[in-house]
Amino acid sequence: MKFSVAQNELLQALQVISSAVPSRTTLPVLSNILVEAGDGALQMTATDLDLSITTRATAEVKSDGSLTVPAKKLFELARKLPKEELKLEAKDLTLIVVSKTGRFKFLCIRPEEFPARPTVAPDVHLTIDAKAFERLVRRTVYSVSTDESRPALNGALFQLVEGEIRLVATDGHRLARASLKHPAATKNALKGDVILPLKALNHLARLLPDCGENVTVELSKTHARFVLGSTTLTTKLIEGPFPNYEQVLPKNNNKHLVVNKDAMAAALDRVSVFSDSLTKQVKFAISKNRLRLVVQTPDQGEATEDLDVKYDADDLDIGYNAVYLLDILRTMDTEEVLVQLNTPVTAGLLVPVASGDTKTPAVENLLCLVMPLRLAG
Amino acid sequence: MRLVAHLDMDAFFASVEEKLNPHLAGKPLAVGGERSRRGVVSAANYPAREFGIHAGMPIAEAVRLCPEATFIEGDPKKYLHISLQVLDALKEFTPIIEPFSIDEAFLDLTEAPRIVDAMRAGGVDRGDPEAVLRLSVDTAHAMQRAVWDRVGLSATIGLAPNKYIAKMASGLHKPRGLTAMTQERYREVFWPRPVGELWGIGAKTSDALGRLGIRTVGKLAVFPRELLTYHFGLNGDRMQDAARGEDDAPVVPFYEGVPVKSMGHEFTLETDLSDRVRIGAHLLRLSDQVGRRMRQDGYRGHVVSVKFRDASFQTTIRQRALPEITDDETQIYTVASALLDEHWDGRPLRLLGVSMSGLVAGAGSQHELFESDAHRKEMTEAVDALRDKFGDGAIVRAGALRWDSDA
Numbered sequence: 033m034k035f036s037v038a039q040n041e042l043l044q045a046l047q048v049i050s051s052a053v054p055s056r057t058t059l060p061v062l063s064n065i066l067v068e069a070g071d072g073a074l075q076m077t078a079t080d081l082d083l084s085i086t087t088r089a090t091a092e093v094k095s096d097g098s099l100t101v102p103a104k105k106l107f108e109l110a111r112k113l114p115k116e117e118l119k120l121e122a123k124d125l126t127l128i129v130v131s132k133t134g135r136f137k138f139l140c141i142r143p144e145e146f147p148a149r150p151t152v153a154p155d156v157h158l159t160i161d162a163k164a165f166e167r168l169v170r171r172t173v174y175s176v177s178t179d180e181s182r183p184a185l186n187g188a189l190f191q192l193v194e195g196e197i198r199l200v201a202t203d204g205h206r207l208a209r210a211s212l213k214h215p216a217a218t219k220n221a222l223k224g225d226v227i228l229p230l231k232a233l234n235h236l237a238r239l240l241p242d243c244g245e246n247v248t249v250e251l252s253k254t255h256a257r258f259v260l261g262s263t264t265l266t267t268k269l270i271e272g273p274f275p276n277y278e279q280v281l282p283k284n285n286n287k288h289l290v291v292n293k294d295a296m297a298a299a300l301d302r303v304s305v306f307s308d309s310l311t312k313q314v315k316f317a318i319s320k321n322r323l324r325l326v327v328q329t330p331d332q333g334e335a336t337e338d339l340d341v342k343y344d345a346d347d348l349d350i351g352y353n354a355v356y357l358l359d360i361l362r363t364m365d366t367e368e369v370l371v372q373l374n375t376p377v378t379a380g381l382l383v384p385v386a387s388g389d390t391k392t393p394a395v396e397n398l399l400c401l402v403m404p405l406r407l408a409g
Numbered sequence: 410m411r412l413v414a415h416l417d418m419d420a421f422f423a424s425v426e427e428k429l430n431p432h433l434a435g436k437p438l439a440v441g442g443e444r445s446r447r448g449v450v451s452a453a454n455y456p457a458r459e460f461g462i463h464a465g466m467p468i469a470e471a472v473r474l475c476p477e478a479t480f481i482e483g484d485p486k487k488y489l490h491i492s493l494q495v496l497d498a499l500k501e502f503t504p505i506i507e508p509f510s511i512d513e514a515f516l517d518l519t520e521a522p523r524i525v526d527a528m529r530a531g532g533v534d535r536g537d538p539e540a541v542l543r544l545s546v547d548t549a550h551a552m553q554r555a556v557w558d559r560v561g562l563s564a565t566i567g568l569a570p571n572k573y574i575a576k577m578a579s580g581l582h583k584p585r586g587l588t589a590m591t592q593e594r595y596r597e598v599f600w601p602r603p604v605g606e607l608w609g610i611g612a613k614t615s616d617a618l619g620r621l622g623i624r625t626v627g628k629l630a631v632f633p634r635e636l637l638t639y640h641f642g643l644n645g646d647r648m649q650d651a652a653r654g655e656d657d658a659p660v661v662p663f664y665e666g667v668p669v670k671s672m673g674h675e676f677t678l679e680t681d682l683s684d685r686v687r688i689g690a691h692l693l694r695l696s697d698q699v700g701r702r703m704r705q706d707g708y709r710g711h712v713v714s715v716k717f718r719d720a721s722f723q724t725t726i727r728q729r730a731l732p733e734i735t736d737d738e739t740q741i742y743t744v745a746s747a748l749l750d751e752h753w754d755g756r757p758l759r760l761l762g763v764s765m766s767g768l769v770a771g772a773g774s775q776h777e778l779f780e781s782d783a784h785r786k787e788m789t790e791a792v793d794a795l796r797d798k799f800g801d802g803a804i805v806r807a808g809a810l811r812w813d814s815d816a
Contacts, residue, residue, distance in 0.1 A: 177732070179732060179740060179743075180740075180743045180747055181739050181744075203732070204777060204778050204782050205733075205775050205778060206778070207778060275779055275781070280779060308772060310734050310767070310769050310772065313773050377776055379778060401778070403776040403778050405773040405774065405775055405776070406773050406774045406775075406776060407773050
């Protein structure tokens, strides 16, 4: 294998894949990246066995071949080299990088030891607007559970229903469902629950902004593959079933409160200075056209904020984890939020209130659900 | 003056066994390891003691002394459950209870409402130790009754101005004894006796004292302190304080309402273990105990620690923060198990521990979105209730049983 590549081409490619290299591993070859030269292009891959990222870089290939190279060292060197043309050549089990002034030799591992890329025989093949898909991810990823005892919740459910692509995430205390109208979603061709792992979602959130206009999604029963321009991300799916979330979406939340989103977020942020650092408990005391946020924490002090809202139902006191609400409000970009409530022990719903100047296209939809806290004392 | 009680359950393990199997009552009975093994006697009832059987004696020797005695393998879970009930029965007298071992506890009664009322009614001055002790005898009887009513077992109590004298006093008359002792009385009783009778002075120390010419407690009490310090270091001071009946150690309640930094359980394995399944079963049982204790005391926490020690006594402690506070043993176990897998290289282990820190008390709990989670909480509550009623051994996780099976 022999090729030359521009320093910034190499660095960019390494920036895309390096975060997929596991920081700790029992399989030494996983600390390396697979470098392949062929068909006049350079291709590099990193994997932790669950997820792999492959990206292409422009290179002038003199002879084809492949090798696995220590990821951390190569990345570090690429960062420190000046912007110039680099010559790379494989010799036995080493890779030699030659710059204008330097010569660097990496000790490598045979490419045959690198795990083979999983073949995905897709049941479903979709093309989605990248910006819209990024919003779907960002609006759900915070709700994904990291509780290792609930593996099915350690990812987001990907659905094709009612003409929409939906991502749904929950940790058992809150739930977010973001949807996007899509012509290919009229018939559900998915086999079983498609649950995208949190790690894949985080990589997508990182890669989607720079991937061009569209993203291609291929789904099989066990794997998902995302083609993002010159980068491909392949991930194992989490085995389901995902809990039947539709069942828990409240239907009788008739007490409606409309509040300015930014005002509520800022007030919550201020009162939570006084909340318990672990429970983040805040009480909503709701009366006609008024929302009072109250935090009282023994040994910490107390805080109240009064907000003007639209509310015309019975008075209500409900406890919440302030962080849950702030997480939700951050994913909304409308001026106002509609909060639909029922009782202090049942789920509350938050939805953005569409208005003329909203930045979100009408084809997108967001529904957030949060469970109350049993107020202490 | 302070008023401290030392409560000691009479022949505790043996009495529990008699209580559970009335056929054994009145006959010689020893609790310990298996008869065939090299175990020692953990406890003997009074009829067995008449044959010379006592705690710490090899079982083989006990068998020789009294072949017709019944030997029972001890069941720590059972004893612990009863021990907790005893502590609970004592709570009505004072919250300041220090469980000293499974069958002993110290109680600080100085501010106990019953005592304060009695002193006021009797016009007794706190500065008169003899009068205070005389008047607290009723309360001590009430404590013995409370224990009897709760678990049907007898206890001996020592009453004194400090923990040390209380402990020595309770040893004087057993079983069902009640001894109140001022410092003066302590000196009258113990000064003529050999130093080996003092709590904390074993055969070796007693020999060493003998070489200095110190054979009685009284001699130890008046021996030049510098010389004791010279020969025994800090321990010399402690021994002389003991001989004089001086002790300002407070009664330290662990019990409840006291801020706690962490809650954990650890366990030394009977034999070194490298079988992951059995180790997992131990972790499950430990997690179960930690979760139960947190729920009992109203705590939740968000940092799980796992501790393991290998055969060469190298100890590893690893911890991880959870996304949210919890008192759920399944979650504790899952994380403890993952931590073990990440940091254990498969070497045989001799000790395992699980603990939770980052604790909060009485925090508002999160309502569950999914019915299955709410059901799981209800099930945990039901299991807790069963255990409160019938003991911790009444219902156990099937996974936790794998540690004593061969499967």
